[in-house]
Amino acid sequence: MTDVRLEGLTKRFGPVVAVEAVDLAINSGEFVVLVGPSGSGKTTCLRMIAGLETVTSGSIFIGDTDVAQVHAKDRNVAMVFQSYALYPHMSVADNMGFALKIRKLPRDEIERRVREVAAILGLTQELPRRPKTLSGGQQQRVALGRAIVRDPAVFLFDEPLSNLDAKLRVAMRSELIKLHHRLDTTMIYVTHDQIEAMTMGDRIVVMHEGGIRQVGTPLEVYDDPDDAFVAGFIGSPAMNLVDGTAKSGDGAVTFQTDGLDIGLPAGHPVARGGPVTLGIRPEFLDLQATDGAIAIAGRVEAVEHLGADTIVELETAGPMLVARLARNDGVFYGSDIRLWVDPANVMAFDQDSGIRLRS
Numbered sequence: 006m007t008d009v010r011l012e013g014l015t016k017r018f019g020p021v022v023a024v025e026a027v028d029l030a031i032n033s034g035e036f037v038v039l040v041g042p043s044g045s046g047k048t049t050c051l052r053m054i055a056g057l058e059t060v061t062s063g064s065i066f067i068g069d070t071d072v073a074q075v076h077a078k079d080r081n082v083a084m085v086f087q088s089y090a091l092y093p094h095m096s097v098a099d100n101m102g103f104a105l106k107i108r109k110l111p112r113d114e115i116e117r118r119v120r121e122v123a124a125i126l127g128l129t130q131e132l133p134r135r136p137k138t139l140s141g142g143q144q145q146r147v148a149l150g151r152a153i154v155r156d157p158a159v160f161l162f163d164e165p166l167s168n169l170d171a172k173l174r175v176a177m178r179s180e181l182i183k184l185h186h187r188l189d190t191t192m193i194y195v196t197h198d199q200i201e202a203m204t205m206g207d208r209i210v211v212m213h214e215g216g217i218r219q220v221g222t223p224l225e226v227y228d229d230p231d232d233a234f235v236a237g238f239i240g241s242p243a244m245n246l247v248d249g250t251a252k253s254g255d256g257a258v259t260f261q262t263d264g265l266d267i268g269l270p271a272g273h274p275v276a277r278g279g280p281v282t283l284g285i286r287p288e289f290l291d292l293q294a295t296d297g298a299i300a301i302a303g304r305v306e307a308v309e310h311l312g313a314d315t316i317v318e319l320e321t322a323g324p325m326l327v328a329r330l331a332r333n334d335g336v337f338y339g340s341d342i343r344l345w346v347d348p349a350n351v352m353a354f355d356q357d358s359g360i361r362l363r364s
Contacts, residue, residue, distance in 0.1 A: 007068045007081075007158035007191050008033040009054065014063035016049050023049045025215045026063070036185045036192045038206035040199055042238070045212040047195045048163055054193065055084045055161050067158060083152035084161040087168065089144045091136040091151075098123075098132040101150045118154045125187065126150050126180075142173045146180075153188070162194040166201065178205055199239050203227070211235050233359035236284050236352060242316060242327045245285045248356055249323075251275045265323025267299060267351075274362040275353040281362065284352035287316070290328035290344040292336075298345040301326065305340045319344060 009031040016024040024046040031037045039047040052058040054065055056077025065073045072080045091100050101122065102115040123129045126146045136144055145165060152160060162181075166174045182205055185192055196202055202209045203223040211218045211226060211234075219231045230236035236244045249262030251269075258276045260267040260283055267283070275281050294300070303321035310332070317328045317336055328344055336342065353362040 008066075009159060009191060009193065010064075010066040011050070011054075012064040012066070014050065014053060014065065015061045016046075016053060016058060017061045022215055024053070027215075027217055029210060029217065029220070031191060031193065034189050034191055036182075036194065036205065036207045038194045038196060038202040038209045039212055040196055040202035040206075040209055040238075041212035041218075042197060044214070046215040047197075047210075047212045050212075051084075051161055051163055051193060051195045054159070055082055056080050057084075081158040082161055083155045083157035083159075084163065085148050085152050085165045087164045089136070089148045089168075091144060091147055093136055096133055096135060097128060097139070097147050097150075100136065100147055101154055104151065104155050118156075119150075122150045122153045125153070125184070141169050142177060145169065145177060149181075149184070153184075158191065160188075160190055160192040162192065164196050165194075167196075167198075174201075181205060200241060203239070209239075211238060213238075230352070231361050233282055233284065233354040233361075236354070236361075240286055242287045242329060244352075245283075245287065245324075245326050246354075247283045247285075247324050247326075249281065249283060251278050251281050251353075253278055263323035265301075265321050267301065269299070269348050269351065270297075272364060273348055273351070273353070274364050275351075277362060280356040282354040282356050282359070284354060285326070285346055286350065287327045287329040289346050289350040290319075290326065290330070291346070292330060292333065292342065292344060294345045295347060298347055299351070300343050300345055302341070302343045305336060305338055305342060308336055308338055310334075317342075 011027050011029040014024060014027040041047050053060050060073045064071045098119050102119045105115045123132055128146055131143060166177050206223060209223055209226055210220050213234050219226055219235045227239050233246055237246050247262050249260050251258055251260050253276050256271050258269045258271060258273055260275055269275055301321055303319040305317055306320045307318040309316035313332055315330045315333045315336060317330060319326045319328060355362060
């Protein structure tokens, strides 16, 4: 197994800074997911690790070797792309074994490796077939197999599931997690889908505007975001982020925004006063009152029944809020309801910098 370290990794395209001074340590055998919106620099980072993009400055250590200036073919990494990039005129077996053929490995060794990997991926019966006769999921597995047979030190994945339908994406996520446990190899995975990141990664790296905003386990990042961007990006539906002003007095704090006043206890981080952003996750809003909970009244503007959950858009005296409730058939468009939230589940962020305010 091999660890990966990025030190001051920077990439510029002329005057445009795509990645700026990224530092990241990935442990040997770890599954790390780089996640962020388009333009955040995650794919550029991956391509620099693979050797498909030149490095403007900084170092890329694979094991103890700085490979920033090493040719891609000599880095001992394997990359699975968003497009399957299979050779249409070759069989599945030939596609999977092509890299080994280029290395001039003996034919019997190539055939042995291809058979072993095909068995792992459930492709044994498909080995004689051509890519065009396969389903999207089968083609994706062939692309994975082509990477696995090389036995690389590091696997790199660039949004490999984005071309699959929703049901197949869920199935392939599970397959990749199982594959990681079976191979016990370092894997770096890029996606814009925060659900993929949350479900697959040992740790996730949230990127934005060419830099890293936060690194941690999925639940660490979800429960304890460092800034408003991370808080709003991780979680579905997204966190309610409301700009307003906090005023202290009489042993309590009042958060005011567009006609809506929310009372909070004096010890809440929002008590620093001034312009702040309040953050409430939709799943922390509830129809049932608990001790010390804050009430927010409003009118239902939209309802989505998802079976086990009900998603509600609530028009308050100020901003629109989204709530994720347990299934409730009695909530409907136009009804007036009151939602409750525990003050401990209300986050606060500096309105200018977005940095999390803590007690």
